[in-house]
Amino acid sequence: MxxxxxxxxxxxxxxxxxxxxxxxxxxxxATGIASGLAPLEVVAAFGKAFITSRYVAIVWLVLxxxxxxxxxxxxxRARAVVAGLSAATTSRILLAYFAIRQIxxxxxxxxxxxxxxxxxxxxxxxxxxxxxxxYGELPQSVRYKIRANAAAVDNIALFFxxxxxxxxxxxxxxxxxLDQNGVHVEPTQLxxxxxxxxxxxxxxxxxxLLLLDRQLRAELAQKEKKA
Amino acid sequence: xxTLEHIYWLTGLMMGGVAIVxxxxxxxxxxFNNTAFWGIYAITFVVGSRLPDLTNGFLVIAMVLVAxxxxxxxxxxxxxxxxxxxxxxxxxxxxxxxxxxxIPLITVLGTVLFKKITISGAPxxxxxxxxxxxxxxxxxxxxxxxxxxxxxPLLAPIKEARRLLDAVGWAAVLPQMLAAxxxxxxxxxxxxxxxxxxxxxxxxxxxxxVVTTYAVxxxxxxxxxxxxxxxxxxxxxxxxxxLIVHKFGGDPAVMAAIGMLSGFCGTLMTPMAANFNxxxxxxxxxxxxxxxxxxxxxxxxxxxxxxxxxxxFLVFRR
Numbered sequence: 001m002x003x004x005x006x007x008x009x010x011x012x013x014x015x016x017x018x019x020x021x022x023x024x025x026x027x028x029x030a031t032g033i034a035s036g037l038a039p040l041e042v043v044a045a046f047g048k049a050f051i052t053s054r055y056v057a058i059v060w061l062v063l064x065x066x067x068x069x070x071x072x073x074x075x076x077r078a079r080a081v082v083a084g085l086s087a088a089t090t091s092r093i094l095l096a097y098f099a100i101r102q103i104x105x106x107x108x109x110x111x112x113x114x115x116x117x118x119x120x121x122x123x124x125x126x127x128x129x130x131x132x133x134x135y136g137e138l139p140q141s142v143r144y145k146i147r148a149n150a151a152a153v154d155n156i157a158l159f160f161x162x163x164x165x166x167x168x169x170x171x172x173x174x175x176x177x178l179d180q181n182g183v184h185v186e187p188t189q190l191x192x193x194x195x196x197x198x199x200x201x202x203x204x205x206x207x208x209l210l211l212l213d214r215q216l217r218a219e220l221a222q223k224e225k226k227a
Numbered sequence: 228x229x230t231l232e233h234i235y236w237l238t239g240l241m242m243g244g245v246a247i248v249x250x251x252x253x254x255x256x257x258x259f260n261n262t263a264f265w266g267i268y269a270i271t272f273v274v275g276s277r278l279p280d281l282t283n284g285f286l287v288i289a290m291v292l293v294a295x296x297x298x299x300x301x302x303x304x305x306x307x308x309x310x311x312x313x314x315x316x317x318x319x320x321x322x323x324x325x326x327x328x329x330i331p332l333i334t335v336l337g338t339v340l341f342k343k344i345t346i347s348g349a350p351x352x353x354x355x356x357x358x359x360x361x362x363x364x365x366x367x368x369x370x371x372x373x374x375x376x377x378x379x380p381l382l383a384p385i386k387e388a389r390r391l392l393d394a395v396g397w398a399a400v401l402p403q404m405l406a407a408x409x410x411x412x413x414x415x416x417x418x419x420x421x422x423x424x425x426x427x428x429x430x431x432x433x434x435x436x437v438v439t440t441y442a443v444x445x446x447x448x449x450x451x452x453x454x455x456x457x458x459x460x461x462x463x464x465x466x467x468x469x470l471i472v473h474k475f476g477g478d479p480a481v482m483a484a485i486g487m488l489s490g491f492c493g494t495l496m497t498p499m500a501a502n503f504n505x506x507x508x509x510x511x512x513x514x515x516x517x518x519x520x521x522x523x524x525x526x527x528x529x530x531x532x533x534x535x536x537x538x539x540f541l542v543f544r545r
Contacts, residue, residue: 003415006408007451014498017516020505021397022295024404025288028411035415040281042411047284049410051275056402056502058234058359060392061241065326065370067387071306072377073316077323080316111334111362115507116391121327124511148518151507152495155519156526159491163484170456174483177460181468185480193484193541200533205526 006031062117070121078122079129088130090146091213095206097123097150098157102202105161108168113154124150135220142219149212153205160201163194230353232276234363239272244385245392249302252389257300261393264293268400287407294397301393306386319377326373330365337361391510398509398516402502405453412452421448422465431466434475435539441466442535445486446493446527453499455490462486477542485538492534495527496520 006027013023025046032042066074082088104112113119124147131138131146138146162168166187178185246266249258267290275283293299307315316323337352338361344351352360370384392399412418425444431437441462448458467486471477494500498520508516515521 003417003420006412006415007417010408010451010499019295019298019397020401020498020501021291021404024401024408025291028408031408031411031415031417037414043284043288044280045284045411045414046407047282047287048280049407050287050403051271051280051283052410053403053406054235054238054272054275055231055356055359056406057272057399058238058363060388060399061234061238061363061366062330062369063388063391064241064384065330065366065373067306067391068370068373068377068379068384069323069326070391071312071315071379071383071387072319072323073312073314074323074327076309076313076316077320081321109331109335111338111358112331115510117327117330119507120510122324144513144515144518147511148508148513148522151511151519152522152526154507155495155503155523159494160488160530163488163491170459170487173456173459174487177463178479178483181464183468183472183479185483189480190484193481194488196537196541197485197488197530197534200537201526201530204529204533208526 002034003031005034059114059116062114066116066121074121075125078125079132082126082129083133085130086133088126089134089213090127090131090149090216091209091211093123093127093130094149094153094209094212098153098202098206098209101154101157102161102198105158106164106198108162108165110158110162110165110168113158115151115154119150119154123154131216135216138220139223142216142223145216145219149209153209156201156205160194160198164191164198166191228349228353229351229360229364231356231359234360235272235276237363237367239269241385241388242266242269242272245269245389248382248386248389249393252302254303255300255393257297258302260293260297261299264290264299264397265392267293287404290400291404294400299393299396301396302390306390322376326369326376329369329372330362333365333368334358334361337364394512395506395509398501398506401505405499405501409452409454409457413457418448418457418461419465421451422461426465431470434471434477434543437466437470437475438477438539438542439535441471441482441486442489442531442538445490446496446531449490449493450497450499453494453497453501455487455494458490458493459483459487471542475543478544481538481542481544485534485541489531489534489538492527492531495523 009027009030028046029042101113127146127150171187171190174190175187242265246262249261252258267286271286338358341352341357429440444462445458449455452458467482471482472479498505504520505516508518
């Protein structure tokens with residue numbers, strides 16, 4: 001039971017919005033000590049785990065080129081392209097990105113998206129640009145809402161698309177674990193049974209996206225009345 | 228052969244550059260904090276593989292202290308005014324998209340092609356890490372394309388990287404810290420304690436209750452660990468296999484596939500999955516760090532409900 005102390009610390013820390021790096025470090029050290037490691041052993045275990053997880057940070061290598069292109073007007077260009085399409089609305093752009101992202105992920109092309117390389121430089125400015133076309137200059141709160149939605153689309157489409165591809169990490173993990181426990185399943189079976197949930201995800205989230213245009217319109221009308 | 232280690236050197240080089248640009252930026256009131264933070268991070272990339280675990284541990288703690296005591300700052304000046312950027316966008320037009328789209332294109336091509344390229348018998352890149360290495364190579368190609376096209380000053384890319392990385396701030400390191408926390412949870416056996424609690428407190432003699440417990444347990448435990456991969460073995464060994472498969476005769480493929488996807492519903496709702504949920508709020512400059520999670524929660528809950536029903540109908544269908 002004592003080893004759950006780390007979870008308690010993390011929950012309290014996130015609720016109180018204390019710097020998450022500090023919260024996670026304290027939680028890690030407390031968990032290690034509660035499970036009987038010496039303090040220096042905990043620090044070493046933490047260092048080792050941090051070093052072996054460095055691959056998570058490789059995505060930051062996109063920043064020099066994205067920054068360079070932003071400096072040259074990439075986001076402004078993305079908005080201008082949308083301005084030329086009269087049929088483009090925030091909902092429709094995010095819907096199109098959702099469909100492309102989910103289908104390509106299901107084909108194993110999970111690296112065709114991502115927040116630093118696609119959402120920040122292209123998708124979010126396009127979604128914002130479409131709303132600007134319709135309603136003119138947007139208040140910050142509406143911009144934030146559109147951006148948060150763009151980020152969510154990338155996540156949801158990825159998560160519920162990738163498991164249809166048989167060589168993805170999670171399917172291999174499932175197969176490996178079940179094999180160890182003497183239960184044998186084919187990767188294709190696992191992929192097929194991921195399809196019903198993928199369809200539900202598409203229906204649920206795309207319905208919410210369709211309602212987003214209406215929400216934005218209502219929110220902007222209200223703001224105008226106040227002003 | 229190109230391995231992950233080479234990519235780490237490249238990342239370390241970039242982080243080191245970011246530290247130096249910060250050091251020389253007088254407009255940032257906390258420039259030394261930023262320099263120390265990104266500088267130490269650079270060290271963990273360049274020599275981390277050769278340092279003892281304990282030294283690495285202390286380097287990480289030093290980074291955390293720099294980021295949480297007084298915190299990191301940000302330089303004042305934007306790199307270009309909106310008018311300048313708009314003029315430049317007019318001038319370059321759609322050609323600006325070329326380097327951006329190079330990144331996913333080369334990553335995907337690399338993932339497929341590098342497996343086939345060998346030089347005198349040895350593969351060109353480490354096959355096990357082919358996606359990550361392809362991504363890194365793609366960024367280099369994209370940067371080269373951008374440099375040739377735009378002809379900016381030589382140091383522009385690192386200055387721009389600094390601008391973006393400081394906008395993200397400490398959140399850039401959070402995913403890695405959480406992975407480290409997950410490893411400590413595993414050492415301490417947190418998973419077994421949690422599934423033990425579930426088995427003791429929930430009536431598990433009704434198939435629908437068992438399916439619901441398994442799916443909700445996957446989501447909740449994923450929220451705690453920040454990762455469905457960590458939750459899956461624990462919940463499946465604790466509840467899935469003994470009860471759904473062995474006791475009630477459910478189909479293990481359906482259980483595992485939908486169980487994992489129930490875990491992904493949890494991923495959408497937790498700040499512990501920082502690279503998906505917290506980092507984008509920093510990247511998109513949102514003031515509320517939970518803004519993305521708030522958008523995702525309704526979809527995640529509805530989908531979790533759908534998963535429970537789907538599993539209940541499909542797992543016992545024969």
